[in-house]
Amino acid sequence: MWEYTDKVKDHFFNPRNAGAMTDANAVGEVGSLSCGDALKLMLKVNPETEVIEDAKFQTFGCGSAIASSSALTELVIGKTVDEARKLTNQDIAEFLGGLPPEKMHCSVMGQEALTAAVAAYKGEAIDEDDHEEGALICKCFGVDAGMIERAIRTNKLTTLEMVTFYTKAGGGCNSCREPLEELLADTNQAMVAEGLIKAEEAFIFGSAPVPQKKKKVTGFVIPDTPVAAPTGPAQPSAPVQIAMPAAPAAAPAAVAVAPAPAPAAPAGLSPAKEAILVAKLIDEMRPTFKRDGGDVELLDIEGNIVMVHLTGACSGCQLATQTLGGIQKIISEALGRPVRVIPVAKT
C-alpha cells in the first residue's frame, strides 16, 4: 500500500470543502478517465476584490486525488485570483507533507483544475493540456512513459545516457533500466518508420553499454588504482593534486582519477569558520537542487551535526536520503572530519 502522510490521510478521510456549489462563478473541470481521475473545482470569486471567497470540489479519484483537491481548496480560499494562479502542484504536494512519486499527478490535476477555473473566470482560453500520461517508469524521479517518449521524440534521443540527461529517468537506482531500454528502442523504431531518424541511429534493445559503477569514496575501501609504492595517509581535502606515483608499465593509464579539489579546510578550523565554509558549500549546491524543483537551506551546526531544511521536490522525494548522503559527503570532505547531515523542519 502507499505510504501516505498523516496530512494526506486527514484530507482524505475528512475532506474540506467537498461537494457541489450552486453559485460558483469560476469552474474548472479536468481529468483523465483512463487513469481514474477527474476533478471539478468550483470557486466563488468576489467580482469587486477578485478574492476567492469560497471553493468546493468534486473528485473522482483515489485517496491522494481527493486529498489533493481538498488541499487545493484550502490553499486558494482567501487568495485573490492572481495570487491563486501562482500556485503550483508542488505547493499542493508540500501542503500535504509530500506525495508518493506515483501520485504526484494528483497534485498536477489540482493545479490544472485551478488554471482552468481561473481561465474560465477571466474569459481566457486554456493552454493546451500537456498532462503526461503513462505508466511510471522511473520511481526515483517520478518520470512516466509519456514524458520519456516525448523527450525522445522532440530531442531525437538515441542513447540511454541522453534519456537520463533529458528526463532524469534512470538517474537514481537504475532499476528501471530494462523498461527504459525497451521504451527507447520502441520509440526509436517508430521514429525510423516515420522517417524522423535513420535506421542506423536507432537504439537497439540490449545494446546500451554496461553501467559504470561509481567508485564509493569511503575511508575503509582499498582503492583499486595501481599502487606501485606505498602511499601516505589519504588527504581527501588536499587542495593540490597529488602527483601520481609512477605507474607500472603494464597498468592502464585511465584509472588515475584525482579527487575533485574541495575547498581547503584542514582540520582544526574554528566553529565560526567551519560554519561559513558549510554555508558556502550548501550555497554552491543550491542551483542543482533548484533545477530539480527543490531547495536546501542550512539551519544550524551543532558539533558534528549539520541541520538542513529541504523543501519542494526534495522534501517528498524518495531520494532525500541519498541527497542528504551526498551533502554529508561533501561537507565531511571539506571539514576533514565526519559530520551527519539531518533534515529538520523549519519552525
Added chain:
Amino acid sequence: MKDMTEVTPVYLDNNATTRVWPEVVEAMLPYFSEQFGNASSIHAFGSEVGGALREARRSLQALIGAEFDHEIIFTSGGTESNNTAIRSALQVQPGRNEVITSAVEHPAILSLVDWLEKHEGVVVHRIGVDKQGRLNLDEYREKLSDKTAVVSFMWANNETGTIFPVDGLAELAHRHGALFHCDAVQAVGKVPIDVKNTDIDMMSLSSHKLHGPKGLGALYLRKGTRFRPLQRGGHQERGRRGGTENAPAIVGLGKAAEMAMATMAADIARMSALRDKLEKGLVATVGHCFVTGDPLDRLPNTSTIAFEYIEGEAILLKLNQAGIAASSGSACTSGSLEPSHVLRAMDIPFTAAHGAIRFSLSRETTEEEIDRVLAVVPEIIAGLRVMSPFWSADGASPENFDPAYA
C-alpha cells in the same frame, strides 16, 4: 495495515493470499529445527525428511487428482511454474513457435508472453472474452494451428472468479498437436480437480492461495510430456528442477492440501452461500453497482463488484478504516495508471472498472463478517459519491460534467 481499528479485522482478500493455518504451521515447525537434514543425504537426518516429502507429494497428488506422485514438481511458486511450463513447451517442439493464451491471464503469463513475443520471436495470440469474462471459443479455434506450441488458459480468473472450461479447451489443443498448460493457481483447493481425467499436460499451482506457506508452488507435469527444466542443478525433483527442496514449506503444503481436501464440499457450499448473500445485499442496498464475471460458472469465494462513479482506492482506504480488507481492480492501487486488464478485456466502462472491488472469501469467513461488510459499505459508497463529479443527487450521471480529458 496501520489503520486497523480495534474491531477484529475482516479479511476478504484471500485471492491475494491466505492465512497459513495453525495446523500447517505446526506440521512445518519440526522441519526447521529437528528434521533439518537435506533430503538428498544418506544419513538419518536426511532420510526422514525424504519420507515427509513423499507424504506431502501424495497429499497434493490426491488434491489435484494426479495419476502419479512423480507428476508433481515443486517450484518456488505459481510464477515459476508458469514460466517453466511455457518455456519448456516452446523448447520441446521445434517448428512450432506460437503461443495461445487469453487476454485475462495473470501477469505471470501475460508479461512472459509479451517478452517472448518481443524478444524471442514467438507469435502470441491473446484470445478475448465477452462481458461476463467467458472465452471467445470461435476465436480460439481460429488461432489453433500446427504452428501452436502451447496453449495456456487459466482455470479460474483471479479477479472475477470466472471459470474457463479448461478440459474442453485442452482437447481442442491436442487436436492440433499442441501442448496444454493451465494456470490453476486460483482453482486448486477451491474447486474439485481431477487432472488425470482431463487433457491437461501441465498445470501450475501455488501454496499460499490454499492456506499453505508462501514461496512454494508446484507444476503438474503429465507422465510422458516432454520437458526442459528452467532451473538446472542437482537431481532434485528427478532432475526437473534443481535446488535443495524447501522441505518445511513442502510439508506445509502437503498438510494444507490434506485439509482442503477433507472439507472441500462443505466449504464450497458455505462460501458460495455467503458470497451470494454479500452480492445480493450490496446490489440491493447500494444501487448503481453490478457483479462482474460469469454468474453461472465461477469460483465459490470470489466476488468482484463494480461501483459506478467512484474510484477503488478511495473505497479500499475507507474499508480499511472500517477494518475490512479487500482489493480493487483500480489503477491507483497497482501503481500503473490503467485499470484492471481483466475488466477492460470484459469491456466494462472505465467509470465502473475504476470502482471495482474484489471480495474474496476463505473457508474461515463467517456470516458475522459478511454482515459487517453489508453494514458499512453502503455508507462508504454514498459518502464518496457525494464527492464525485460524475454523480448527482438524483442518482444519474450528470449530463453537464464534461472534463477536458487528457
